[in-house]
Ligand code: NAD
């Protein structure tokens with residue numbers, strides 16, 4: 093019998109180019125159900141009072157909600173936003189637009205899903221649990237790397253775990269890629285979020301799930317990352333390229349999976365609240381055993397940009413905390429299966445993970 097292949101949804105519409113943000117008004121117009129059904133803009137609060145906020149095409153009773161990305165998105169935060177929107181308006185919104193990094197993009201996807209599906213966002217963390225199509229949702233990244241703009245997941249911190257809502261209804265209906273929006277990103281953040289993309293490529297290209305589909309996107313993304321982080325290209329060129337690296341990196345893991353760094357980073361994030369990009373880097377530097385070439389390039393990049401990674405993150409942890417961290421990491425079975433193979437449980441032990449965590 094033939095293997096059944098997965099049938100993935102993709103983002104159906106995307107616009108790329110400097111200044112394309114200003115087309116948002118005309119993009120939204122035909123999607124407006126009526127003047128009562130607003131478009132809700134969820135915007136990173138780093139843009140509150142910034143020129144970008146005055147360019148948001150809000151009309152009728154549209155609402156702009158500024159949200160801090162200080163902490164990664166939580167299921168209860170999604171539930172509260174959905175409830176607020178339902179209370180504030182009689183009609184369901186015409187659309188949700190997320191403007192920001194992975195945090196705001198994930199919030200926008202989750203809110204769009206939860207406006208049409210009942211219960212709490214935490215009920216849908218996992219694979220293919222969403223029953224009804226989300227409302228129209230648009231993603232506009234302002235920092236490049238996570239691939240959240242193309243992915244089929246929205247990663248949320250829930251009461252029991254950090255896990256994505258992976259579903260056919262999760263991907264955006266429209267993405268606007270305007271590289272100029274990434275202009276103000278601080279250097280450290282540019283590094284951490286960009287390395288998320290780099291690590292996506294390494295984990296995908298070195299995984300057992302790899303096929304020609306994933307490989308073609310992963311190789312392109314890796315090549316773009318190397319141009320951005322290791323050669324001296326012009327700034328605007330670099331912004332364009334990192335935005336496309338993020339896109340391709342996201343496409344690459346769609347058909348494969350991430351691996352060891354992500355599994356262990358989820359543990360760090362769950363117990364200590366360490367954010368995704370930095371958590372991946374903290375783990376990845378110690379993964380020579382799994383990704384020797386990738387770690388060597390990573391160290392070259394750190395050197396070139398004189399990045400100093402924080403140390404001693406796990407030094408104060410109790411045994412109980414280590415246990416939770418390890419449990420969260422090991423629960424991400426598909427990631428381990430991709431990284432190591434179906435017999436991963438013989439190679440990966442709690443002891444081994446603890447040794448790595450202790451170095452961080
Ligand atoms: P982020 O959204 O958390 O933002 C990081 C920082 O950059 C914030 O302080 C933000 O205010 C700032 N920032 C963003 N754009 C800026 C700009 N143009 N100018 C100045 N500052 C700016 O960062 P991220 O790394 O993009 O996203 C991390 C999140 O993405 C995590 O929650 C992670 O779980 C999620 N993620 C999701 C997927 C997915 O497929 N859905 C994949 C990877 C990561």
Ligand code: ZN
Nearest residue numbers: 238288292354
């Ligand atoms: Zn990632």
